[in-house]
Amino acid sequence: MALADFEYGDIIHRCFRCGYCKFPVNWMDVNNCPAYARYRMETYSCGGRLWLMRAWLSDEIDWTEHFAHIMFSCTACKNCEAKCPLRFNVDILNMITAAKGEMVERGTVPPVVKEFLENIQRHGNPYGTPKAKRGDWLDGTGIKPYEGQDYLYYVGCIGSYDTRAQETARALGAVLRAAGVSFGVLGTKENCDGNEVNMLGEKGLFEVVATDNIAQFKDLGVHRIVTLSPHSYNAIKNEYPRYEGDFEVLHYTQLLRDLISEGTLDISKGFEAQVTFHDPCFLGRWNSEYEASRAILRAIPGITLIEMEKNRDSALCCGGGGGNFYMDLLGGSPDSPSRIRVREAYKTGANVLAVACPSCLTMLEDAVKSEELEDKISVKDISEIVATACGIE
């Protein structure tokens, strides 16, 4: 594709590379772009990517594996869009995603990206694990299949397959049952939500995934969905309507907040801890939901909530977005964003780092181990914290 044919060819030159995109809201650090934090070369900043993309589309530079690495290391965390002062900022990620899509189209993506996408296409999940195992996490939970209940509990790939994240899927299921919520799950019939496919620019596959899911939801009579993952929430809330998939969708923290505030959920057992909360990008910057998780944490007896310096729309991404929880293009260094974030959490004095996203959970828990802080701070999903406060073992 030539620059003239690029959907954003009329604006891609507008980045000055002034560097606002690297900062949190109050300028306290220059490393709030996770890929830039990891590599600290201008190429890995948002501005660097935009300039490289324009050079590539203008034939000033050739495609290389390194260029692809730079592009796919973008986690789509939206920090750049939140901080860029120029009006074209709303299309920054669209431009990066479009360039990723062009590489997908040409078949010139890093092998791990190819593997990620092929796994989803073939198995409905990025791990390449058989679909028949997608419901294994349900064993012994008593959670029912979806058969017209009030809510479809959509778990997502990480919660379904990752052994640590499965614990949160079970915890949320137990909490919903304790609250008497009418819900069911798809189990082995559940498919990937496609959020990361979309972020990787594989629009064709995303359309297939989204329309298949929408068709299944409609066949089953689904109207209301509660998701474990903010990534699923984002896809279903913001992307599925483009394919006539109009569902009432909640992230589980929004539902639990309401259940707690109306007194339906008994959290009187409490949770004794100094807790700091990590905002997931796909709840926060993508959907402006910053308060539901905090309202839950504040309501639970025994919790002292301590904010990290970089919170809400200034939160540093864990580095797992854009498929990087699997592709791991930002791993392997003390400068990996997940490790930086864990150090920021530890600096608050908290002994629990609370998350509301299975991707953040796995990324940050691994980082706690890499930082050798296992006996100082633990990573807990809010579903697990609520389960404890409800007295659920």
Place this chain on the structure above:
Amino acid sequence: MDPVYEALVEIVGKDHVSHQAEELFIYSWDLGTTEPHRPDYAVSPRTAEEIQKIVQLANKEKTPVVPLGGGLSLAGLAVPLKGGILLDLKRMDDIIEVNEKARYAVVECGVSQGKLTAYLEKYHPHLTHSEPGAPPAATIAGNLAIHGQGDLAHPYGFSTDMINGLEVVLPTGEICRFGSCALGADWFTLHPLPDVGLFLGWGGTTGIITKVSLRLFPCKKIRGMAQFVVDDEELVPEIIFKLTHTQMVEDIIAVSQAIPPVTSELHNFLINIAADSEKELEFKLEIVFDDTLGEYIHRGDGGYSGFTRGLERPQVSKVSDWRKGGGFEYVGSIMPIEQYPECYRRGREISERHEIPYTVLARCIGTSHAMMFSWTYAFNRAEPETIEHARKALHETDDLALELGGTIWKPGLYGQGLVMERLNPHTLTLMKKVKQLLDPNGIMNPGNWEVQ
């Protein structure tokens, strides 16, 4: 197998050195109109000791070393004109110390202006530093390398007048310290040791600044900006003079621009005023606007547009984006304040000649000792003819600055040539000797400030 690359990897680690096309492309470009020049390597060191080893390697290989801070000079000063090793210094970004009582901060060279501002606001809210109008990614050391100025330039002068100490890696690899820190003491003063100020304003051609002790100043509880407008450029110098006499304000800027049209040909004063109490603020506003500028208001020559609490970071890239083209560059000149009217009028002529709506700005430095006058030219990166227009306008403005008796601030190559043509020949010879003494292999940012 590239032995220089391998040696650099040995020094900084594989993640922090590149000789791949993408990094060489990005670091070949400045944000202004300067033509790109590719480095051979891009390196992101973490310590002065790593820089020392890199410089030693560069001397052995006779390859250039070009230090880069925020990369926001716009004048191409960190474009590797002769290739070599591009040192991106932004990983060296620790704030090492803030001494509250002696009011200074010791920072590594890559600390951004924004980081220091945020740090002081959070941990030392009664202290502040002179912050330039650049984006927050501009670095403290980069600002010193170009003799920058900030929003405390009126009371305290150039940023380079605010230094208590420096650590520098010399072009031959030695790590030197200057000021009280050179005695192993705290970083509280640059004087009274013999003056070896060979690194400020040299644009990284005489060494690499790795640590800075920067003076901090009282930050009052209330800070804000008052605006005052006149339509006669001839009034601007005397108003600046009178404002500086009050010693009641922190920053004095006069700005005039063609866009938006409703403000064209007006001269808008942005006057920062700080106070610790409402009483102090009221007193200062009365002195400034009733007693000092009241006569202009009564005569109908000027208007007071009010005082707004809180200082917003100027978003230069936003206000310069009228072309929606991702590019602008300006000539800055250090100039006597009485030249404001001529700078404005002649600048407008240049802008009109090149079909660029004019933007001019003057910031008072010292108590009317000088101003930094800038002429800004926006261009569209996607339209080469607009870049060429801007480039010509910039060169004409360099000529104008010298014609009007000013000096060019952070000149690019064209401006450097003009300055060196006019410099006292003995000064020029001394510059050459200093450079040869410090940098016998000519590796430091070659192409810039090269005395023939």
